[in-house]
Amino acid sequence: MSKSENFRRIAIDPVSRVEGHGKITLLLDADNHVQEARFHIVEFRGFEKFIQGRPYEEVPYFVQRLCGICPVSHHLGAGKAVDQLVGVDALTPTATKLRRLLHFGQTLQSHALHFFHLSSPDLLFGFGSNPQQRNIVGIIEAYPDLALKGVKLRKFGQQVIAAIAGKRIHGAAALPGGMNKPLGEDERRQLLAGIDEIIGWCGEAVTLNEKIHLEHPENQRFAKMDSNFLSMVAADGALEIYHGGLRARKSDGSTIFDHLDYRKYFEVIREEVRPWSYMKFPYLTALGRETGWYRVGPLSRVNNCDFINTPLAETARQRFKAYANGGLVQDTLAYHWARMIEALHCAESIKQLLSDPEITGTDLIVHGERQQEGIGVIEAPRGTLFHHYRIDEQGLIEKANLIVSTTSNNQAMNESVRAVANSYLDGQEITEGLLNHLEVAVRAYDPCLSCATHALGKMPLQVELIDDSGSVVDRLSKSSYGEIERAI
Amino acid sequence: MSKTAPKLRIATTSLAGCFGCHMSFLDMDERLIPLLEHIAFDRSPLTDIKHCGPCDVGIIEGGLCNADNVHVLKEFRENCRILIAVGACAINGGVPAMRNHFSLRECLEESYLDGLGVDNPVIPDDAELPLLLNKVHPVHEAVQIDYFLPGCPPPADAFVEVLTALIEGREPSLPKNMLRYD
Numbered sequence: 001m002s003k004s005e006n007f008r009r010i011a012i013d014p015v016s017r018v019e020g021h022g023k024i025t026l027l028l029d030a031d032n033h034v035q036e037a038r039f040h041i042v043e044f045r046g047f048e049k050f051i052q053g054r055p056y057e058e059v060p061y062f063v064q065r066l067c068g069i070c071p072v073s074h075h076l077g078a079g080k081a082v083d084q085l086v087g088v089d090a091l092t093p094t095a096t097k098l099r100r101l102l103h104f105g106q107t108l109q110s111h112a113l114h115f116f117h118l119s120s121p122d123l124l125f126g127f128g129s130n131p132q133q134r135n136i137v138g139i140i141e142a143y144p145d146l147a148l149k150g151v152k153l154r155k156f157g158q159q160v161i162a163a164i165a166g167k168r169i170h171g172a173a174a175l176p177g178g179m180n181k182p183l184g185e186d187e188r189r190q191l192l193a194g195i196d197e198i199i200g201w202c203g204e205a206v207t208l209n210e211k212i213h214l215e216h217p218e219n220q221r222f223a224k225m226d227s228n229f230l231s232m233v234a235a236d237g238a239l240e241i242y243h244g245g246l247r248a249r250k251s252d253g254s255t256i257f258d259h260l261d262y263r264k265y266f267e268v269i270r271e272e273v274r275p276w277s278y279m280k281f282p283y284l285t286a287l288g289r290e291t292g293w294y295r296v297g298p299l300s301r302v303n304n305c306d307f308i309n310t311p312l313a314e315t316a317r318q319r320f321k322a323y324a325n326g327g328l329v330q331d332t333l334a335y336h337w338a339r340m341i342e343a344l345h346c347a348e349s350i351k352q353l354l355s356d357p358e359i360t361g362t363d364l365i366v367h368g369e370r371q372q373e374g375i376g377v378i379e380a381p382r383g384t385l386f387h388h389y390r391i392d393e394q395g396l397i398e399k400a401n402l403i404v405s406t407t408s409n410n411q412a413m414n415e416s417v418r419a420v421a422n423s424y425l426d427g428q429e430i431t432e433g434l435l436n437h438l439e440v441a442v443r444a445y446d447p448c449l450s451c452a453t454h455a456l457g458k459m460p461l462q463v464e465l466i467d468d469s470g471s472v473v474d475r476l477s478k479s480s481y482g483e484i485e486r487a488i
Numbered sequence: 489m490s491k492t493a494p495k496l497r498i499a500t501t502s503l504a505g506c507f508g509c510h511m512s513f514l515d516m517d518e519r520l521i522p523l524l525e526h527i528a529f530d531r532s533p534l535t536d537i538k539h540c541g542p543c544d545v546g547i548i549e550g551g552l553c554n555a556d557n558v559h560v561l562k563e564f565r566e567n568c569r570i571l572i573a574v575g576a577c578a579i580n581g582g583v584p585a586m587r588n589h590f591s592l593r594e595c596l597e598e599s600y601l602d603g604l605g606v607d608n609p610v611i612p613d614d615a616e617l618p619l620l621l622n623k624v625h626p627v628h629e630a631v632q633i634d635y636f637l638p639g640c641p642p643p644a645d646a647f648v649e650v651l652t653a654l655i656e657g658r659e660p661s662l663p664k665n666m667l668r669y670d
Contacts, residue, residue, distance in 0.1 A: 012538075016535065040616050045584055046599065048598050049598040065583040068512075140521060155515075276612065277614075
């Protein structure tokens with residue numbers, strides 16, 4: 001980074017209105033030309049290490065605490081891996097349906113949160129609008145009806161989760177080979193009573209996002225780039241978020257692999273480490289490190305699937321595909337449109353499942369024979385999520401590997417930040433409004449970073465933790481090798 | 489609650505946490521809307537205010553796992569009249585503190601050197617990355633905390649009661665069912 005000393009550094013720290021923390025850094029020369037633009041993930045947890053030695057049945061309960069926004073996705077991803085550890089290939093019909101219902105509730109609440117609470121201020125007020133108003137409180141004041149629907153959509157998704165998992169966040173649902181408790185008839189009836197209104201509001205959200213995208217050519221061009229796409233699809237090619245095979249497509253629409261058994265994920269994906277981010281950079285092995293990066297999440301899923309198996313969402317998908325004349329939609333801000341199509345699909349699917357007599361069944365557990373390795377993959381709201389565990393003879397975790405959804409979008413988010421920096425900021429007087437454009441590019445991906453950062457200027461090489469009486473509890477220093485030493 | 493009284497200014501942050509406490513805060517659902525007549529947000533993941541200004545209340549989710557967490561916590565303590573630690577991670581370290589059973593080096597090596605499918609094995613060490621603490625600490629080890637709200641996460645009802653009490657200028661009163669430890 002010695003060359004960087006000649007450049008002016010600007011940091012957006014923390015990136016706000018995202019779930020978790022990251023920061024964006026820009027290096028500008030004397031004429032404000034962008035020399036470098038990066039999106040750093042400053043989180044490090046060490047989960048793969050500290051889970052070692054724990055009993056496998058605890059894993060779904062730990063991993064949901066990696067993320068309070070999509071705990072159900074981690075819970076079910078790990079739960080599917082644990083099913084394999086106990087030698088269960090197929091759950092009972094009721095357990096499968098309960099898990100699907102739980103996951104639709106999760107995806108609905110997460111998608112609603114992302115549009116209404118986090119991103120709608122950019123899309124409705126403008127990317128460079130007043131930062132004091134550019135938040136959910138501003139939306140509640142300016143668009144009270146829309147905001148209330150958003151709050152209630154998220155609430156409904158959370159209520160579906162609470163009915164199945166016992167509480168809205170970090171509940172108890174998946175057990176090895178099945179589910180913890182049945183859905184009560186009262187709960188089923190209460191949720192079903194509100195569902196038509198929920199479907200209606202999701203339809204309105206699709207229309208609003210479609211309109212915003214189609215009426216703003218600058219949104220269509222914003223951070224647009226050709227990328228590969230990865231997602232799960234059902235055996236018949238339908239959009240699928242709970243269980244299916246993996247489909248990867250090149251930016252020209254050609255197939256890289258299709259209906260791939262996800263237990264072979266490590267044959268098709270590798271992860272590059274770069275020293276400036278704690279988040280790795282995955283790529284498709286077949287295409288290599290330079291061109292093998294890909295996007296995941298709603299844009300990828302709606303692009304990749306052949307159809308959606310609920311009628312209103314399928315109609316919305318056809319309009320989405322028609323916009324790109326049947327080809328892949330590569331507009332980064334079309335993530336928002338695709339996300340609301342999925343929210344509509346979730347609401348329709350929740351109605352179908354709640355209307356299924358088997359949903360209140362009580363046959364919930366299947367037993368099998370213990371295996372050494374389990375791989376669970378699910379489509380989390382933000383994209384394909386991989387959980388992989390190996391256990392020893394005692395049933396204790398020996399090795400764990402996770403690729404979380406946002407990790408797969410790491411390169412794409414960096415490409416988007418660079419594209420926006422070059423087209424909007426290069427050579428300009430940098431203003432708060434222009435800097436928000438970079439965050440708008442990141443927000444499109446709905447990244448989930450779940451940690452914190454805060455630093456302006458150079459990082460200190462020594463840090464002290466001092467208690468409230470003024471005595472030093474911990475003092476750490478960083479060597480030039482990057483090694484961290486405790487000084488006391 | 490008088491509508492003419494100045495609004496209570498609230499800042500929130502998530503340090504080494506999972507954002508679940510912030511989600512539980514949002515689980516107040518539409519009950520949040522009338523509260524907005526009495527409260528205003530300063531720095532928070534929900535706003536674009538990047539630094540905490542003078543505030544009445546600071547809400548801290550998550551413990552301390554790196555130098556940035558410590559800086560943010562101190563910024564909050566310096567600016568907030570009342571500081572509230574919410575959730576298992578802020579109060580006890582929580583799941584992130586499970587790494588305290590291992591050395592930091594072991595954790596970094598497992599993720600970046602020995603992981604499955606890792607290409608270019610190297611431990612990230614760029615100057616833009618915050619210095620990691622050897623151990624994860626609860627927030628009260630670094631600053632004075634005025635209230636502790638337990639739970640993983642604390643229930644939305646507990647947030648409603650605490651905010652309502654502070655708006656009304658009384659001590660919060662939390663019945664047993666709002667004091668959660670799961």
